[in-house]
Amino acid sequence: MPDRPATLRDVAAAARVHPATASRALNPETRILVSEGTARRVTEAAVALGYRPNPVARSLRTRKSHTIGVLIPDLNNPLFPPIVRGLEDRLASAGYVVLLGNTDGDSGKEQIIFEQMRARHVDGYVLATAHESNPVLAEAARAELPVVLMNRLAPDYSFSSVSADNEQGMRMSVAHLAALGHTRIAHIAGPQQISTGEGRRRGFLAGMKASGLDIHDDLIITASGYTVEEGTRCCRELLESGAGFTAVAVANDMLAVGCYAALDDAGLRCPDDLSLVGFNDMPFIDRLRPPLTTVRFPHYQLGTEAAQLLLERVTNRESPVKILYLAPELIVRGSTAPLVQAGGKSGQGAVPVPLHGTRTAGIPPAS
Amino acid sequence: MPDRPATLRDVAAAARVHPATASRALNPETRILVSEGTARRVTEAAVALGYRPNPVARSLRTRKSHTIGVLIPDLNNPLFPPIVRGLEDRLASAGYVVLLGNTDGDSGKEQIIFEQMRARHVDGYVLATAHESNPVLAEAARAELPVVLMNRLAPDYSFSSVSADNEQGMRMSVAHLAALGHTRIAHIAGPQQISTGEGRRRGFLAGMKASGLDIHDDLIITASGYTVEEGTRCCRELLESGAGFTAVAVANDMLAVGCYAALDDAGLRCPDDLSLVGFNDMPFIDRLRPPLTTVRFPHYQLGTEAAQLLLERVTNRESPVKILYLAPELIVRGSTAPLVQAGGKSGQGAVPVPLHGTRTAGIPPAS
DNA sequence: TTGTAGGCGTTATCAC
């Protein structure tokens, strides 16, 4: 066992063949070109020497790095770890490896990372960054790089993408609240420059219409980002506006967490005074009090599917562009309750005893 | 602008020098070898052509990939995202890139990933996997690969490592509870094969001794993993044992979350009936009711420091092995309260009004 | 079926 790892030459020498023959014997694609006997001799020699092909040399030769660049805003956002794992698991099974880049929503940073990945010859990209009119997209399109978009569409280009069906998810959220008897339902919308925010808003409007409920513009408020703080602000403004409402369909779990804080401050209780539905079913959201009713978003699967789509494009440039939507699922927990005192069950088991069950949330303006 | 990215030859041709000279001019380390004038000509040509050195070719030649392998158990564990970001941020600033591998605590998987990274010629490893007597460590030591351990020590080998001071953190936890007047303090310990579990247990014992409190063996229970379920089980067993106690120093936030559930089931309230201190200060733990008092663990910094240590080893094989401990910090929130009704403040502001402030938790055995 | 030769893009080591 030499210190230096065995190379193809070593294997060839051991098997008494030319390196080229050894190469063919070891490569599944070309093994048919070589005779049974030598193929076996080479394979055995390779095993004996503990031969590992050098991926760097191979990359240089084949111009493929077996590496995929993944751009996300921030790994600390709890939505992303499962997505990244999905990507890695699926890609690893195909011999690819992930290069992860956090853009922090900074498009300058995004471009730098993109270029660095490009310099490293990544074979394709998964883009989960949410900026519209992205120069990275333009460049990727120009250079015909394999790209899969996550959770966003880029109508101007022809990229494969995989998203959860945001619109449908929010319709489910509204339908659930309507079924509980709520009629005055508010919506805390996500940023409208982000496709998830926009889609969920559309879903809210569609859901209200489908349930035959009136849409009040003053019951829709838009957060500037998916943060706890924005959730608190929006919820507080909604409450202070004096517009009466008994439920809120929130565009995101983080925002919903912020709502909890605002309700605390206002001395209101969920779900007694106000029903709340989130979106994402992020980890530990079921550990809050009350556990949040929310729309589950299949994060891990989003990753595996994105990986699959990308692999298709990477291995065959001519494979068709696909737009994939994954269905969300409503998870009913303790943050939603029927509007009226009597009957009904919140998925939680025990029926909450409303303190002010019939009261409409919202502090009327002093008058 | 040709379709093919500019190569060093192109730059050399444009600058009318030999490729070797162009290489020297462009490499900061060797620029001094080349005359001022040509250096500038080459640089300008490089800029004009948009030249990007090909890292694959460079790797092949220099046998350095500027790539670091990072092995963690599971990215979904909320402790790891900030650590990984710390690693990536620091490494990126030095031109390195992270290859992430999730072992899921499976040492077979760990070894496979390790080998694959090795085949890709990573320049070093950050190992955050917690298995004792790890074959990967043995191999890394044998081959003298640069390695930094996170949150664990390997006494048998000479590796740099960075950890939070688990013992000190748990001493702080106990001291806090003792200061609140608690004397019968239980400990839910982490797995003792993992260095964090063991260190925190030692810290608990040391802390009790330092506060002059008696240690009761039946008030120490060991979880088989850092999971919510194990937390629930341990807490329940503690309660059912009938051993009286008024506070628990828990080895991990996940376990503490499980304790919340067990308390719910038993109809007990935190902190009124039982004070609880966690460990880690994981994201959103401050959003639980009550917000968890816990020992903060500087995750992000753990990542940056590990990266720093590794870079030192990678760039200079002779640099000394360092064992680094980062100090934890106690974050007082609402899950701890003074034992007696009167006075005292839980960092939360409002003094909780104990329902059964003096009652000792634990259901006495029917007798 | 196997061997030959050349090159992927870069840098280390010579010589000039």
Add this chain to the structure above:
DNA sequence: GTGATAACGCCTACAA
């Protein structure tokens, strides 16, 4: 200071 040459390890026309 700069140029020439070779080599990192592998793959693939092409020739035999």
